[in-house]
Amino acid sequence: MKKVLAAGLMAAALSGCAGGAHPAPGASGTSQPTATVSTSAAGSSPAADQPSAVGDIDGYKSVGKFFVSVLGLKFSCTAAVIGASVIVTAAHCFTGVFSGTRYSTTGWMFAPMWHDNQFPYGKWTVRAVYLAQGWIKTFDPALDYAVVVLNPRAGRDISSYTGQDSWNPGFALAPGQSAPVRIVGIPLGGLKARVSLTRADAVRAGPGLTVLRASTPGFGNGTSGGPWFDPFSTTTGTGTIVGLTGGYQEGGVSDTPSYADFLSAPFAGLVAAAARSTAGCSSAGACRYWP
Numbered sequence: 385m386k387k388v389l390a391a392g393l394m395a396a397a398l399s400g401c402a403g404g405a406h407p408a409p410g411a412s413g414t415s416q417p418t419a420t421v422s423t424s425a426a427g428s429s430p431a432a433d434q435p436s437a438v439g440d441i442d443g444y445k446s447v448g449k450f451f452v453s454v455l456g457l458k459f460s461c462t463a464a465v466i467g468a469s470v471i472v473t474a475a476h477c478f479t480g481v482f483s484g485t486r487y488s489t490t491g492w493m494f495a496p497m498w499h500d501n502q503f504p505y506g507k508w509t510v511r512a513v514y515l516a517q518g519w520i521k522t523f524d525p526a527l528d529y530a531v532v533v534l535n536p537r538a539g540r541d542i543s544s545y546t547g548q549d550s551w552n553p554g555f556a557l558a559p560g561q562s563a564p565v566r567i568v569g570i571p572l573g574g575l576k577a578r579v580s581l582t583r584a585d586a587v588r589a590g591p592g593l594t595v596l597r598a599s600t601p602g603f604g605n606g607t608s609g610g611p612w613f614d615p616f617s618t619t620t621g622t623g624t625i626v627g628l629t630g631g632y633q634e635g636g637v638s639d640t641p642s643y644a645d646f647l648s649a650p651f652a653g654l655v656a657a658a659a660r661s662t663a664g665c666s667s668a669g670a671c672r673y674w675p
Contacts, residue, residue: 436582436599442499443577444621445546447611449498449570452477453491462570462610463494463532464625465548468541469511470658472551473609474630475519475530478673494534496546500575505545508534510674512661514654517669526593528630528645530609530673531654533661547622549611553652555626557586559594566616567600567642569607569629578602584612589632589643596627600642608635612644 450463450473463473471494479488492513496505511534516527534542557563567580584598596612603610608630616623627644629635636642645651650669657670665671 436580436601438578438580438601440574440576440578443497443570444568445497445505446549446622447568447570447577448494448496448505449606450477450609451491451493451495452489454487454489458491459489460570460572460606461608462568462606462629464568464611465496465543465546466551466625466655467548467659468543469534469536470655471532471534471542472611472625472628473530473532474628474635475515475528476523476630476634477609478513478515478530479520480634481523492532494532494542496542497577498570499577505542506537508537508542511535512658512672513674514658514662515671515673516650516654517665517671518650520671520673525589525595525631525634526645526648527650528634529628529647529651529654531651531658533658547620549613549622549625551625551647551651551655552614553647553649555614556646556648557584557594557596559586559588561586563614563626565596565598565626566613566623567598567603567610567629568613569600569603569610569642571602571604572606573604574606578607584614584627584644593632594646595632596644596646597641598644600629600636600640602639603629603636603642604639607642 446465450461461473461477463471492510494508495503514531518524519527562583562585565584570577580600582599584596587597589595610629611625612627613623614626631645632643653668653670
């Protein structure tokens with residue numbers, strides 16, 4: 385997860401030598417090879433170098449902490465509600481590869497607007513998880529997103545408590561273009577949601593791979609899967625998601641900058657598969673990963 389899975393697996397590996405040492409908040413790492421991002425395509429002032437307004441808040445109802453376990457250690461990602469019973473986060477919050485070894489997480493639970501160890505909208509369990517076939521097979525960094533269906537509570541879906549965000553599969557920028565964004569993440573070692581108001585640049589991260597890059601000071605462990613909004617309403621506390629922290633470098637090897645994939649056609653396919661309760665994989669490569 386953005387800096388968290390590598391830290392978690394490293395902590396587990398060290399536990400045998402150090403009596404079960406846990407990673408320090410903000411520890412960095414990535415489970416994918418690091419490539420060189422072409423900043424020339426993004427102009428002379430990439431978003432990572434642009435000033436941003438960053439602060440901590442209790443959060444937004446539709447955004448929350450997504451709890452997972454790795455090798456018996458507890459970690460988290462960030463997720464957002466996009467449907468009556470549907471949330472989105474990063475695919476690497478479920479499975480990925482670290483130092484050549486494939487991993488899977490367990491113990492999933494979503495807590496909307498989690499803050500200060502409080503659960504104002506309860507704890508929500510997972511009914512089904514949908515991942516792109518290209519992520520499951522080869523961990524394609526362009527497909528690092530997950531669509532998750534939640535179980536109802538007291539006969540009600542999650543959106544009846546939290547509202548829901550929209551998402552824009554048509555949002556696209558060419559390398560060198562930028563757009564204003566509101567990025568939200570819940571750091572593993574923090575007690576609040578962290579928000580960065582900045583501009584996201586489109587940059588080339590590899591052959592055929594264009595991603596969003598933005599300044600996100602303090603976005604360390606636990607911020608993977610966090611939504612990138614454009615636009616966002618402070619009146620309703622909801623917005624339109626154009627990306628999720630993840631993809632290239634699984635979101636970033638340090639707290640800033642962060643990276644996000646565009647929500648392209650494969651993402652739309654996952655949402656459709658979840659709506660149809662598709663079993664197995666669709667012809668478009670949208671797969672029911674669990675159960």
